[in-house]
Amino acid sequence: MFDFPIFAMPLFGHRFIFAFDAIVHVFVSHAAVGGSIVLALAQYFAIKNNDRKFDELTYKILFTLFILATAVGALTGIGIWVHVNIINPAAIGALLRVFFWKWFVEWIVFNVEMILLLMFFLTWKSKPIGTPAKAGHFKLVVGYAVASWLTMAIITAILGFQMTPGNWLASEFPAKPDYLASLMNPSWLPSLGFRTFFAIIWASAGAIALSWFYGGDDLETREKGIRFFSKILYLSIIPMLGFGYWYYLQFPQAAKDLFVLGVITRRLAANPQLAVQVTLGLVTLVVVSSAYLFLRPKKAPMLAALALILGSGALIGEFERVREFVRKPYIIYGYMYANGIRVQDMPLLNKEGYLKQAVFLPPELRQITPENKVKVGEYLYLFECRYCHTVNGINSVKTRVKGWDEPTIYHRIGQLNSPATPYMPPFAGTDEERAALAAYLVTLNADSKN
Ligand code: HEC
The missing domain is CATH 1.20.1630 (Formate dehydrogenase/DMSO reductase fold)
Known part of the structure; x- marks a missing residue:
C-alpha cells in the first residue's frame, strides 16, 4: 500500500x-x-x-x-x-x-x-x-x-x-x-x-x-x-x-x-x-x-x-x-x-484484516484485545473514514451514529455501500475489525449524552 x-x-x-x-x-x-x-x-x-x-x-x-x-x-x-x-x-x-x-x-x-x-x-x-x-x-x-x-x-x-x-x-x-x-x-x-x-x-x-x-x-x-x-x-x-x-x-x-x-x-x-x-x-x-x-x-x-x-x-x-x-x-x-483502498485488494483485506496491511499503526494495536479495541477502532476510522467524515465538524460521524447502539452501528458498517448510501465505499476488514470500529463509534455517542 x-x-x-x-x-x-x-x-x-x-x-x-x-x-x-x-x-x-x-x-x-x-x-x-x-x-x-x-x-x-x-x-x-x-x-x-x-x-x-x-x-x-x-x-x-x-x-x-x-x-x-x-x-x-x-x-x-x-x-x-x-x-x-x-x-x-x-x-x-x-x-x-x-x-x-x-x-x-x-x-x-x-x-x-x-x-x-x-x-x-x-x-x-x-x-x-x-x-x-x-x-x-x-x-x-x-x-x-x-x-x-x-x-x-x-x-x-x-x-x-x-x-x-x-x-x-x-x-x-x-x-x-x-x-x-x-x-x-x-x-x-x-x-x-x-x-x-x-x-x-x-x-x-x-x-x-x-x-x-x-x-x-x-x-x-x-x-x-x-x-x-x-x-x-x-x-x-x-x-x-x-x-x-x-x-x-x-x-x-x-x-x-x-x-x-x-x-x-x-x-x-x-x-x-x-x-x-x-x-x-x-x-x-x-x-x-x-x-x-x-x-x-x-x-x-x-x-x-x-x-x-x-x-x-x-x-x-x-x-x-x-x-x-x-x-x-x-x-x-x-x-x-475514495479512501485509497484498491477494489482488487478488498477480498484480501476482508480475509486477513486491514490492520495487518496498515503501515502507520502502533505495533501494540495490530492484535485486537478487549483493552485496545476502542483505540484500534479509532485507527480504523482514521484509515477508512476520515477522507469524507470528521468526528465533530462537517459530515460528522458522531452526528451520523447519534442514538444508535453498538449492534446497530456494527450492522450499518457492513452496509456502507448499500443502495441507500451508494457513494460510500464498503468497509474493508475482518468481522473483528468491524466490531472494533463499532466499539469506537459508539463511544462518540456516549460523549454526546454528557
Ligand atoms: C466517499 C466518502 C465517504 C467515506 C469514505 C465514508 N463515508 Fe460515511 N457517509 C458519506 C456521506 C456523503 C454520507 C451522507 C451524509 C449525509 O447524510 O449528508 C455518509 C453517511 C454515513 C453514515 C450515516 C448513514 C445513514 O444511514 O444515515 C454513517 C453511519 C457513516 N457514513 C459511516 C461511515 C464509516 C464508519 C466510514 C468508514 C468505514 C465511512 N462512513 C466512510 C461519505 C463517506
Whole structure:
C-alpha cells in the first residue's frame, strides 16, 4: 500500500479543504484558458480595425487576468499538489504512475504559457497599435492561448481517467498500465470540448463585466466591449451543450444516478426538483443579465455585470461539485475507492484484516484485545473514514451514529455501500475489525449524552 502518516483535518475535513482550494483554482485556471482565447480574438479585432480604444480596453482586461493567473492561479495550483499529497497519497501515487510523463510535459507547457503571458503583458506598451511590431506581438497571445489550452488538454485527460479509466490495464497481474488507453479514456475528448467552451463563456462573462467597469465614462468603448464579448459568449453556448451532452453519455450509470444528489445535498434529497430549480435559476440569471447588458450596454447597471459573474461562477462551481460527487465511492472509477483502498485488494483485506496491511499503526494495536479495541477502532476510522467524515465538524460521524447502539452501528458498517448510501465505499476488514470500529463509534455517542 502507498501509505503516509495519518493526517486528519479536524472540523472542516479533507473534502472541504480540498474543495476550497480546487474551486478557486478552477475559477482562475478556466479564466486563464478561456481568457487567452478571448483576448487573442479581441486583439485580432483591435488590430484589424486599428482601434486604439478597444486595444486599451483589452490591455486593462489582460492586466486583471495577469494578476489573477500568476498570483492566485499558480498558488492554488501548487496548493492542490500539497493537498492531494497529504490527503490521498494512494490516489495521487496511482495517477502519477500512469501519468508521470504527461504531467511532466504539462509542467513544461505551463511554464511556456506563463513566460508567453509575461512577455505579452510586459511588452504591450512598447508595441503600440498601428506599428508593424504589433503584428509580432500578436503572435505572443496566440502562443499563450495554444499553450494554456494544451495544459487543459492534459489535465482533462487525467480528470477524465478518474471518471472513466476505460480499458487502461494491459495485463491482469502484474498489472501494467496501457498509457495510450489511459490518455484516450472515453470522457477525455468530450470533457475537453465541454471545458474549452465553458472556459470561453466564463472568460467572456468576466470580460463583459470588466468592460463595464473599465469602460468608465467612455460609453462607446463600454458598448463595444460588451457587444464583442457577448457575441463570443453566445456563440459558445451551443458547442458547450453539445460537448456536455456527449460527456454526460460517457458517465457510468451508477454515476448518472447520483447526478441529482450531486447538485443538492442529501438533506434536500426529498425534494429532487430543487436540483432542477437551482440550475434553471442560475441559467436564467446568466441569460437575463447578459441579455440586459447586450441590449442596453450603456444603461445596464453594475448589478447586471455582477449578476452575470455570480451566475456563471455558481454554475461552474456546481458542475465541479457534481463531477466530484458522482464519482463516489471511487476516486478512480472501478479501481480505487475514495479512501485509497484498491477494489482488487478488498477480498484480501476482508480475509486477513486491514490492520495487518496498515503501515502507520502502533505495533501494540495490530492484535485486537478487549483493552485496545476502542483505540484500534479509532485507527480504523482514521484509515477508512476520515477522507469524507470528521468526528465533530462537517459530515460528522458522531452526528451520523447519534442514538444508535453498538449492534446497530456494527450492522450499518457492513452496509456502507448499500443502495441507500451508494457513494460510500464498503468497509474493508475482518468481522473483528468491524466490531472494533463499532466499539469506537459508539463511544462518540456516549460523549454526546454528557
Ligand atoms: C466517499 C466518502 C465517504 C467515506 C469514505 C465514508 N463515508 Fe460515511 N457517509 C458519506 C456521506 C456523503 C454520507 C451522507 C451524509 C449525509 O447524510 O449528508 C455518509 C453517511 C454515513 C453514515 C450515516 C448513514 C445513514 O444511514 O444515515 C454513517 C453511519 C457513516 N457514513 C459511516 C461511515 C464509516 C464508519 C466510514 C468508514 C468505514 C465511512 N462512513 C466512510 C461519505 C463517506
